[in-house]
Amino acid sequence: MKNSELIARDLSVLWHPCTQMKDHEFLPLIPIRRAEGVWLEDFEGRRYIDAISSWWVNLFGHANPRINAAIREQLGELEHTILAGFSHEPVVALSERLVALTPKGLSRCFYADNGSSAVEIALKMSFHYWRNSGKSKKTKFISLENSYHGETLGALAVGNIPLYKETYGPLLMETITATSPDCFFREQGESWAEYSRRSFKSMKTLLDQHADDVCAVIIEPLVQCAGKMRMYDPVYLTLLREACDRHHVHLIADEIAVGFGRTGTLFACEHAGITPDFMCLSKGLTGGYLPLSVTLTTDAVYEAFYDDFERSTAFLHSHSYTGNPLGCRAALATLDIFEQEPVLENNLQLAKAMRDATARFEDHPHVAEVRQHGMILAIEMVENKPARLAYPWQERRGLRVYQYALEKGVLLRPLGDVIYLMPPYVITPEEIRTIAAIAYEGIDIATRQ
Numbered sequence: 001m002k003n004s005e006l007i008a009r010d011l012s013v014l015w016h017p018c019t020q021m022k023d024h025e026f027l028p029l030i031p032i033r034r035a036e037g038v039w040l041e042d043f044e045g046r047r048y049i050d051a052i053s054s055w056w057v058n059l060f061g062h063a064n065p066r067i068n069a070a071i072r073e074q075l076g077e078l079e080h081t082i083l084a085g086f087s088h089e090p091v092v093a094l095s096e097r098l099v100a101l102t103p104k105g106l107s108r109c110f111y112a113d114n115g116s117s118a119v120e121i122a123l124k125m126s127f128h129y130w131r132n133s134g135k136s137k138k139t140k141f142i143s144l145e146n147s148y149h150g151e152t153l154g155a156l157a158v159g160n161i162p163l164y165k166e167t168y169g170p171l172l173m174e175t176i177t178a179t180s181p182d183c184f185f186r187e188q189g190e191s192w193a194e195y196s197r198r199s200f201k202s203m204k205t206l207l208d209q210h211a212d213d214v215c216a217v218i219i220e221p222l223v224q225c226a227g228k229m230r231m232y233d234p235v236y237l238t239l240l241r242e243a244c245d246r247h248h249v250h251l252i253a254d255e256i257a258v259g260f261g262r263t264g265t266l267f268a269c270e271h272a273g274i275t276p277d278f279m280c281l282s283k284g285l286t287g288g289y290l291p292l293s294v295t296l297t298t299d300a301v302y303e304a305f306y307d308d309f310e311r312s313t314a315f316l317h318s319h320s321y322t323g324n325p326l327g328c329r330a331a332l333a334t335l336d337i338f339e340q341e342p343v344l345e346n347n348l349q350l351a352k353a354m355r356d357a358t359a360r361f362e363d364h365p366h367v368a369e370v371r372q373h374g375m376i377l378a379i380e381m382v383e384n385k386p387a388r389l390a391y392p393w394q395e396r397r398g399l400r401v402y403q404y405a406l407e408k409g410v411l412l413r414p415l416g417d418v419i420y421l422m423p424p425y426v427i428t429p430e431e432i433r434t435i436a437a438i439a440y441e442g443i444d445i446a447t448r449q
Protein backbone atom coordinates (compact mmCIF):
# COMPACT_ATOMS: atom_id res chain seq x y z
CA MET A 1 0.00 0.00 0.00
CA LYS A 2 1.19 3.52 -0.79
CA ASN A 3 0.96 6.51 1.54
CA SER A 4 -1.54 8.16 -0.79
CA GLU A 5 -3.97 5.26 -0.62
CA LEU A 6 -4.12 5.23 3.15
CA ILE A 7 -4.40 9.02 3.27
CA ALA A 8 -7.38 8.95 0.92
CA ARG A 9 -9.11 6.23 2.93
CA ASP A 10 -8.36 8.05 6.18
CA LEU A 11 -9.67 11.41 5.04
CA SER A 12 -12.93 9.88 3.91
CA VAL A 13 -13.81 8.40 7.33
CA LEU A 14 -11.72 9.94 10.12
CA TRP A 15 -11.90 13.10 12.18
CA HIS A 16 -8.48 13.69 13.76
CA PRO A 17 -7.80 14.98 17.29
CA CYS A 18 -6.97 18.63 17.88
CA THR A 19 -7.06 19.33 14.13
CA GLN A 20 -8.75 21.74 11.76
CA MET A 21 -9.45 19.05 9.16
CA LYS A 22 -9.39 21.59 6.31
CA ASP A 23 -5.65 21.98 6.96
CA HIS A 24 -5.20 18.60 5.33
CA GLU A 25 -6.03 20.18 1.99
CA PHE A 26 -2.44 21.48 2.05
CA LEU A 27 -0.85 19.60 4.95
CA PRO A 28 -0.25 15.92 4.16
CA LEU A 29 -1.19 13.35 6.77
CA ILE A 30 1.67 11.02 7.63
CA PRO A 31 0.54 7.40 7.65
CA ILE A 32 2.82 5.28 9.82
CA ARG A 33 3.31 1.61 9.00
CA ARG A 34 5.80 0.63 11.68
CA ALA A 35 8.02 2.11 14.36
CA GLU A 36 11.07 1.07 16.29
CA GLY A 37 13.02 2.94 18.96
CA VAL A 38 12.74 6.66 18.22
CA TRP A 39 12.00 6.06 14.54
CA LEU A 40 8.61 6.15 12.83
CA GLU A 41 8.37 4.79 9.30
CA ASP A 42 5.71 5.48 6.68
CA PHE A 43 4.39 3.17 3.96
CA GLU A 44 7.06 4.21 1.48
CA GLY A 45 10.00 3.73 3.83
CA ARG A 46 10.45 7.39 4.84
CA ARG A 47 11.60 7.67 8.44
CA TYR A 48 10.98 10.32 11.11
CA ILE A 49 12.61 10.80 14.50
CA ASP A 50 9.84 10.98 17.11
CA ALA A 51 11.19 14.06 18.95
CA ILE A 52 7.97 14.52 20.94
CA SER A 53 7.49 10.94 22.14
CA SER A 54 4.21 10.62 20.22
CA TRP A 55 2.48 13.34 22.26
CA TRP A 56 4.65 12.81 25.37
CA VAL A 57 3.70 9.22 26.05
CA ASN A 58 6.62 7.13 24.82
CA LEU A 59 9.51 6.58 27.23
CA PHE A 60 11.62 3.66 26.05
CA GLY A 61 11.05 3.64 22.33
CA HIS A 62 8.51 2.11 20.00
CA ALA A 63 8.40 -1.69 19.79
CA ASN A 64 10.41 -1.95 22.99
CA PRO A 65 11.28 -5.66 23.28
CA ARG A 66 10.65 -5.87 27.04
CA ILE A 67 7.30 -4.11 27.00
CA ASN A 68 6.25 -6.08 23.91
CA ALA A 69 7.09 -9.35 25.65
CA ALA A 70 5.21 -8.40 28.83
CA ILE A 71 2.05 -7.54 26.89
CA ARG A 72 2.28 -10.75 24.83
CA GLU A 73 2.62 -12.80 27.98
CA GLN A 74 -0.32 -11.05 29.63
CA LEU A 75 -2.42 -11.56 26.49
CA GLY A 76 -2.07 -15.31 26.93
CA GLU A 77 -3.47 -15.13 30.46
CA LEU A 78 -6.05 -12.39 30.91
CA GLU A 79 -6.93 -9.54 28.59
CA HIS A 80 -9.50 -7.82 30.77
CA THR A 81 -11.91 -8.28 33.60
CA ILE A 82 -14.24 -6.13 35.67
CA LEU A 83 -12.43 -4.47 38.60
CA ALA A 84 -15.48 -3.90 40.81
CA GLY A 85 -15.77 -6.88 43.11
CA PHE A 86 -12.93 -8.59 41.20
CA SER A 87 -9.18 -8.23 41.09
CA HIS A 88 -6.11 -9.48 39.21
CA GLU A 89 -2.41 -9.71 39.77
CA PRO A 90 -1.17 -6.98 37.37
CA VAL A 91 -3.31 -4.28 38.99
CA VAL A 92 -2.29 -5.33 42.51
CA ALA A 93 1.41 -5.50 41.64
CA LEU A 94 1.27 -2.14 39.84
CA SER A 95 -0.49 -0.48 42.78
CA GLU A 96 2.10 -1.83 45.23
CA ARG A 97 4.89 -0.45 43.12
CA LEU A 98 3.28 2.94 42.53
CA VAL A 99 2.65 3.36 46.26
CA ALA A 100 6.32 2.50 46.91
CA LEU A 101 7.67 4.83 44.19
CA THR A 102 5.50 7.94 44.58
CA PRO A 103 6.05 10.48 47.38
CA LYS A 104 5.54 9.07 50.86
CA GLY A 105 1.94 9.29 52.06
CA LEU A 106 0.29 8.37 48.76
CA SER A 107 -1.14 4.97 49.57
CA ARG A 108 -4.23 4.28 47.42
CA CYS A 109 -4.59 3.86 43.65
CA PHE A 110 -7.78 4.52 41.68
CA TYR A 111 -7.58 3.68 37.97
CA ALA A 112 -9.03 5.06 34.77
CA ASP A 113 -7.96 4.96 31.14
CA ASN A 114 -6.87 8.49 30.25
CA GLY A 115 -5.40 11.58 31.86
CA SER A 116 -8.52 13.74 31.77
CA SER A 117 -10.44 11.06 33.66
CA ALA A 118 -7.68 10.87 36.29
CA VAL A 119 -8.12 14.62 36.80
CA GLU A 120 -11.92 14.31 37.01
CA ILE A 121 -11.44 11.63 39.65
CA ALA A 122 -9.14 13.83 41.74
CA LEU A 123 -11.59 16.76 41.53
CA LYS A 124 -14.59 14.61 42.44
CA MET A 125 -12.76 12.81 45.24
CA SER A 126 -11.55 16.05 46.78
CA PHE A 127 -15.01 17.63 46.69
CA HIS A 128 -16.56 14.42 48.01
CA TYR A 129 -13.96 14.14 50.79
CA TRP A 130 -14.94 17.55 52.15
CA ARG A 131 -18.63 16.70 51.84
CA ASN A 132 -18.12 13.41 53.71
CA SER A 133 -16.22 15.42 56.33
CA GLY A 134 -19.11 17.83 56.86
CA LYS A 135 -17.55 20.67 54.86
CA SER A 136 -20.05 20.85 52.02
CA LYS A 137 -19.40 24.57 51.57
CA LYS A 138 -16.18 23.63 49.83
CA THR A 139 -17.11 23.44 46.13
CA LYS A 140 -14.46 25.48 44.28
CA PHE A 141 -11.08 24.78 42.74
CA ILE A 142 -8.08 27.04 42.29
CA SER A 143 -5.85 26.51 39.28
CA LEU A 144 -3.10 28.40 37.52
CA GLU A 145 -3.21 30.73 34.59
CA ASN A 146 -1.98 28.93 31.44
CA SER A 147 -2.68 25.52 32.97
CA TYR A 148 -3.87 22.41 31.14
CA HIS A 149 -5.54 19.41 32.75
CA GLY A 150 -7.37 17.71 29.88
CA GLU A 151 -10.41 18.06 27.64
CA THR A 152 -13.40 16.62 29.49
CA LEU A 153 -15.62 19.33 30.97
CA GLY A 154 -14.32 19.23 34.56
CA ALA A 155 -10.70 19.01 33.48
CA LEU A 156 -11.26 21.76 30.90
CA ALA A 157 -12.83 23.98 33.56
CA VAL A 158 -9.72 23.87 35.76
CA GLY A 159 -7.55 24.45 32.69
CA ASN A 160 -6.84 27.96 31.51
CA ILE A 161 -5.77 27.93 27.86
CA PRO A 162 -8.26 30.03 25.89
CA LEU A 163 -7.56 28.15 22.62
CA TYR A 164 -9.07 24.99 24.09
CA LYS A 165 -11.40 26.44 26.69
CA GLU A 166 -13.04 29.62 25.47
CA THR A 167 -15.59 28.06 23.10
CA TYR A 168 -16.98 25.82 25.83
CA GLY A 169 -17.10 28.52 28.53
CA PRO A 170 -20.89 28.36 28.99
CA LEU A 171 -20.65 24.64 29.78
CA LEU A 172 -17.95 24.88 32.43
CA MET A 173 -18.00 25.20 36.21
CA GLU A 174 -16.55 28.42 37.56
CA THR A 175 -13.03 28.19 38.89
CA ILE A 176 -10.58 30.53 40.57
CA THR A 177 -7.42 31.38 38.66
CA ALA A 178 -4.10 32.31 40.25
CA THR A 179 -1.20 33.99 38.46
CA SER A 180 1.15 31.43 36.95
CA PRO A 181 4.71 31.21 38.31
CA ASP A 182 5.71 30.98 34.60
CA CYS A 183 9.30 32.28 34.58
CA PHE A 184 9.08 33.56 31.00
CA PHE A 185 7.77 36.74 32.63
CA ARG A 186 10.58 37.24 35.13
CA GLU A 187 12.44 40.55 35.09
CA GLN A 188 15.90 40.74 33.61
CA GLY A 189 18.39 39.50 36.18
CA GLU A 190 15.67 37.90 38.29
CA SER A 191 16.17 34.20 39.04
CA TRP A 192 13.52 31.53 38.46
CA ALA A 193 13.27 31.02 42.21
CA GLU A 194 12.78 34.72 42.88
CA TYR A 195 10.10 35.06 40.25
CA SER A 196 8.25 31.90 41.27
CA ARG A 197 8.32 33.05 44.88
CA ARG A 198 7.07 36.51 43.92
CA SER A 199 4.22 35.12 41.84
CA PHE A 200 3.07 33.02 44.79
CA LYS A 201 1.52 36.21 46.25
CA SER A 202 -1.49 35.80 43.99
CA MET A 203 -2.06 32.24 45.20
CA LYS A 204 -1.61 33.30 48.82
CA THR A 205 -4.17 36.08 48.46
CA LEU A 206 -6.71 33.74 46.85
CA LEU A 207 -6.25 31.11 49.54
CA ASP A 208 -6.56 33.72 52.27
CA GLN A 209 -9.83 34.91 50.72
CA HIS A 210 -11.45 31.70 49.55
CA ALA A 211 -10.09 28.77 51.58
CA ASP A 212 -13.49 28.08 53.19
CA ASP A 213 -15.03 27.54 49.75
CA VAL A 214 -12.12 25.75 48.11
CA CYS A 215 -11.68 21.97 47.85
CA ALA A 216 -8.30 21.90 46.19
CA VAL A 217 -5.59 23.65 44.27
CA ILE A 218 -4.63 21.80 41.09
CA ILE A 219 -1.28 22.36 39.39
CA GLU A 220 1.13 20.86 36.88
CA PRO A 221 4.39 20.64 38.85
CA LEU A 222 7.28 22.59 37.22
CA VAL A 223 6.21 22.55 33.56
CA GLN A 224 2.95 23.75 32.03
CA CYS A 225 3.37 21.46 29.07
CA ALA A 226 0.33 22.17 26.88
CA GLY A 227 0.72 25.82 27.97
CA LYS A 228 3.68 26.06 25.61
CA MET A 229 6.17 24.35 27.91
CA ARG A 230 6.32 27.30 30.30
CA MET A 231 8.36 26.44 33.40
CA TYR A 232 8.84 27.44 37.02
CA ASP A 233 10.93 26.79 40.09
CA PRO A 234 10.29 24.05 42.69
CA VAL A 235 10.13 26.69 45.46
CA TYR A 236 6.56 27.37 44.28
CA LEU A 237 5.60 23.79 45.16
CA THR A 238 7.11 24.12 48.62
CA LEU A 239 5.20 27.35 49.29
CA LEU A 240 1.99 25.88 47.90
CA ARG A 241 2.18 22.73 50.01
CA GLU A 242 2.64 24.82 53.18
CA ALA A 243 -0.21 27.16 52.27
CA CYS A 244 -2.61 24.32 51.39
CA ASP A 245 -1.88 22.64 54.73
CA ARG A 246 -2.41 25.88 56.60
CA HIS A 247 -5.75 26.52 54.87
CA HIS A 248 -7.07 22.93 54.88
CA VAL A 249 -7.17 22.79 51.10
CA HIS A 250 -6.09 19.75 49.07
CA LEU A 251 -3.21 19.87 46.65
CA ILE A 252 -3.69 17.96 43.38
CA ALA A 253 -0.48 17.35 41.43
CA ASP A 254 -1.23 16.64 37.78
CA GLU A 255 1.94 14.74 36.82
CA ILE A 256 0.34 13.26 33.71
CA ALA A 257 2.97 14.87 31.47
CA VAL A 258 5.89 15.49 33.87
CA GLY A 259 5.83 12.16 35.70
CA PHE A 260 8.15 9.22 35.01
CA GLY A 261 11.44 11.04 34.75
CA ARG A 262 10.60 13.92 32.42
CA THR A 263 11.95 16.61 34.73
CA GLY A 264 14.94 14.62 35.95
CA THR A 265 13.43 12.99 39.02
CA LEU A 266 10.93 10.15 38.75
CA PHE A 267 8.15 12.55 39.78
CA ALA A 268 8.38 16.34 39.55
CA CYS A 269 7.09 16.81 43.13
CA GLU A 270 10.37 15.26 44.32
CA HIS A 271 12.21 18.46 43.34
CA ALA A 272 10.45 20.12 46.28
CA GLY A 273 10.21 17.03 48.49
CA ILE A 274 6.43 17.43 48.80
CA THR A 275 3.57 14.94 48.87
CA PRO A 276 0.36 16.12 47.22
CA ASP A 277 -3.04 14.88 48.45
CA PHE A 278 -3.75 13.58 44.95
CA MET A 279 -1.35 12.66 42.18
CA CYS A 280 -2.61 12.04 38.63
CA LEU A 281 -0.51 9.86 36.34
CA SER A 282 -1.02 8.67 32.77
CA LYS A 283 0.90 9.24 29.48
CA GLY A 284 4.27 7.58 30.30
CA LEU A 285 2.68 5.19 32.80
CA THR A 286 2.50 2.38 30.21
CA GLY A 287 5.65 3.50 28.40
CA GLY A 288 3.38 4.95 25.73
CA TYR A 289 1.73 1.64 24.87
CA LEU A 290 -1.79 1.50 26.21
CA PRO A 291 -4.36 3.89 27.65
CA LEU A 292 -4.17 3.76 31.43
CA SER A 293 -4.26 6.36 34.18
CA VAL A 294 -4.23 6.41 37.93
CA THR A 295 -5.13 8.86 40.68
CA LEU A 296 -3.19 8.24 43.87
CA THR A 297 -4.33 9.58 47.20
CA THR A 298 -3.72 9.34 50.94
CA ASP A 299 -5.09 7.22 53.79
CA ALA A 300 -6.83 10.32 55.15
CA VAL A 301 -8.86 10.71 51.95
CA TYR A 302 -9.55 7.00 51.62
CA GLU A 303 -10.80 6.73 55.18
CA ALA A 304 -13.34 9.55 54.76
CA PHE A 305 -15.18 7.31 52.27
CA TYR A 306 -14.90 4.08 54.27
CA ASP A 307 -18.16 3.44 56.12
CA ASP A 308 -21.34 1.37 56.19
CA PHE A 309 -23.05 1.36 52.80
CA GLU A 310 -26.23 2.99 54.13
CA ARG A 311 -24.26 6.07 55.07
CA SER A 312 -23.83 6.77 51.34
CA THR A 313 -20.23 7.94 51.50
CA ALA A 314 -18.81 5.62 48.83
CA PHE A 315 -17.05 6.89 45.71
CA LEU A 316 -19.38 5.48 43.06
CA HIS A 317 -17.24 6.33 40.08
CA SER A 318 -16.09 3.85 37.44
CA HIS A 319 -14.91 3.39 33.89
CA SER A 320 -15.41 0.25 31.80
CA TYR A 321 -11.70 -0.39 31.32
CA THR A 322 -10.59 0.54 34.84
CA GLY A 323 -7.30 -1.19 35.70
CA ASN A 324 -7.05 -3.07 32.40
CA PRO A 325 -4.56 -5.96 32.86
CA LEU A 326 -2.75 -5.39 29.55
CA GLY A 327 -2.18 -1.75 30.45
CA CYS A 328 -1.02 -2.70 33.94
CA ARG A 329 1.45 -5.23 32.55
CA ALA A 330 2.85 -2.63 30.15
CA ALA A 331 3.21 -0.29 33.15
CA LEU A 332 4.96 -2.98 35.21
CA ALA A 333 7.41 -3.63 32.36
CA THR A 334 8.03 0.13 32.16
CA LEU A 335 8.76 0.29 35.90
CA ASP A 336 11.08 -2.74 35.53
CA ILE A 337 13.15 -0.75 33.07
CA PHE A 338 13.38 2.16 35.53
CA GLU A 339 14.42 -0.30 38.23
CA GLN A 340 16.95 -2.32 36.25
CA GLU A 341 18.58 0.38 34.10
CA PRO A 342 20.20 3.64 35.22
CA VAL A 343 17.52 5.62 33.37
CA LEU A 344 17.60 8.85 35.38
CA GLU A 345 21.43 8.90 35.35
CA ASN A 346 21.50 8.39 31.58
CA ASN A 347 18.89 11.10 31.18
CA LEU A 348 21.27 13.59 32.84
CA GLN A 349 23.63 13.00 29.91
CA LEU A 350 20.82 13.25 27.36
CA ALA A 351 19.50 16.43 28.98
CA LYS A 352 22.99 17.88 28.73
CA ALA A 353 23.18 16.86 25.09
CA MET A 354 19.87 18.67 24.50
CA ARG A 355 21.19 21.77 26.24
CA ASP A 356 24.50 21.74 24.34
CA ALA A 357 22.86 21.11 20.97
CA THR A 358 20.55 24.13 21.42
CA ALA A 359 22.98 26.52 23.16
CA ARG A 360 23.42 28.64 20.03
CA PHE A 361 19.65 29.14 19.65
CA GLU A 362 19.80 31.86 22.33
CA ASP A 363 21.68 34.06 19.87
CA HIS A 364 19.09 33.73 17.12
CA PRO A 365 17.40 37.10 16.48
CA HIS A 366 13.92 35.53 16.80
CA VAL A 367 14.48 33.24 19.78
CA ALA A 368 13.39 34.85 23.05
CA GLU A 369 14.35 31.98 25.32
CA VAL A 370 15.60 28.42 25.51
CA ARG A 371 14.32 26.80 28.71
CA GLN A 372 14.71 23.34 30.12
CA HIS A 373 13.65 21.08 32.95
CA GLY A 374 15.46 17.75 32.46
CA MET A 375 14.19 15.94 29.37
CA ILE A 376 11.91 18.80 28.31
CA LEU A 377 13.54 21.61 26.36
CA ALA A 378 11.61 24.45 24.72
CA ILE A 379 12.59 27.21 22.31
CA GLU A 380 10.32 30.26 22.14
CA MET A 381 10.18 32.04 18.76
CA VAL A 382 9.14 35.71 18.83
CA GLU A 383 8.75 38.52 16.35
CA ASN A 384 10.53 41.10 18.50
CA LYS A 385 13.28 39.72 20.70
CA PRO A 386 13.99 42.70 23.03
CA ALA A 387 10.27 43.20 23.72
CA ARG A 388 9.57 39.44 23.71
CA LEU A 389 6.67 40.19 21.40
CA ALA A 390 4.94 37.18 19.83
CA TYR A 391 4.16 36.84 16.14
CA PRO A 392 0.49 37.23 15.25
CA TRP A 393 -0.88 33.71 15.81
CA GLN A 394 -2.59 33.74 12.42
CA GLU A 395 0.84 33.59 10.76
CA ARG A 396 1.35 30.06 12.10
CA ARG A 397 5.15 30.29 12.16
CA GLY A 398 5.40 27.15 14.28
CA LEU A 399 3.55 25.22 11.59
CA ARG A 400 6.30 26.18 9.13
CA VAL A 401 8.85 24.62 11.48
CA TYR A 402 6.69 21.50 11.69
CA GLN A 403 6.53 21.22 7.90
CA TYR A 404 10.23 21.85 7.41
CA ALA A 405 11.20 19.29 10.06
CA LEU A 406 8.96 16.65 8.49
CA GLU A 407 10.64 17.19 5.12
CA LYS A 408 13.93 16.54 6.90
CA GLY A 409 12.73 13.45 8.77
CA VAL A 410 11.93 14.82 12.23
CA LEU A 411 8.58 14.91 13.99
CA LEU A 412 8.40 18.18 15.92
CA ARG A 413 4.97 19.50 16.78
CA PRO A 414 5.36 23.08 17.98
CA LEU A 415 2.83 24.53 20.41
CA GLY A 416 2.10 27.79 18.60
CA ASP A 417 5.54 29.34 18.13
CA VAL A 418 7.23 27.23 20.78
CA ILE A 419 9.37 24.41 19.43
CA TYR A 420 10.21 21.76 21.97
CA LEU A 421 12.15 18.54 22.38
CA MET A 422 10.63 15.86 24.59
CA PRO A 423 12.15 12.69 23.15
CA PRO A 424 11.96 9.06 24.28
CA TYR A 425 14.77 8.18 26.69
CA VAL A 426 16.34 5.76 24.18
CA ILE A 427 17.39 8.60 21.90
CA THR A 428 21.13 9.04 21.25
CA PRO A 429 23.13 12.28 21.59
CA GLU A 430 23.74 12.04 17.84
CA GLU A 431 20.00 11.95 17.13
CA ILE A 432 19.51 14.89 19.51
CA ARG A 433 22.05 16.88 17.49
CA THR A 434 20.21 15.99 14.29
CA ILE A 435 16.91 17.21 15.72
CA ALA A 436 18.51 20.42 16.99
CA ALA A 437 20.18 21.18 13.66
CA ILE A 438 16.91 20.70 11.79
CA ALA A 439 14.96 22.72 14.37
CA TYR A 440 17.44 25.56 13.97
CA GLU A 441 17.11 25.58 10.18
CA GLY A 442 13.33 25.38 10.55
CA ILE A 443 13.28 28.37 12.89
CA ASP A 444 15.53 30.28 10.53
CA ILE A 445 13.22 29.66 7.60
CA ALA A 446 10.03 30.26 9.60
CA THR A 447 11.24 33.65 10.88
CA ARG A 448 12.43 35.02 7.52
CA GLN A 449 10.37 38.10 6.50
Ligand SMILES: *Cc1c(COP(=O)(O)O)cnc(C)c1O
Pocket: 114, 115, 116, 117, 119, 148, 149, 150, 151, 220, 225, 226, 254, 255, 256, 257, 258, 282, 283
Ligand atom coordinates in the same frame (compact mmCIF):
# COMPACT_ATOMS: atom_id res chain seq x y z
C1 LIG B 1 -2.25 15.20 28.44
C2 LIG B 1 -2.57 15.82 29.74
C3 LIG B 1 -3.81 15.61 30.36
C4 LIG B 1 -4.93 14.86 29.70
O1 LIG B 1 -4.62 13.52 29.45
P1 LIG B 1 -5.46 12.76 28.31
O2 LIG B 1 -4.98 11.35 28.42
O3 LIG B 1 -5.05 13.40 27.01
O4 LIG B 1 -6.88 12.93 28.62
C5 LIG B 1 -4.01 16.18 31.60
N1 LIG B 1 -3.05 16.88 32.22
C6 LIG B 1 -1.85 17.09 31.65
C7 LIG B 1 -0.82 17.87 32.40
C8 LIG B 1 -1.57 16.59 30.39
O5 LIG B 1 -0.40 16.85 29.81
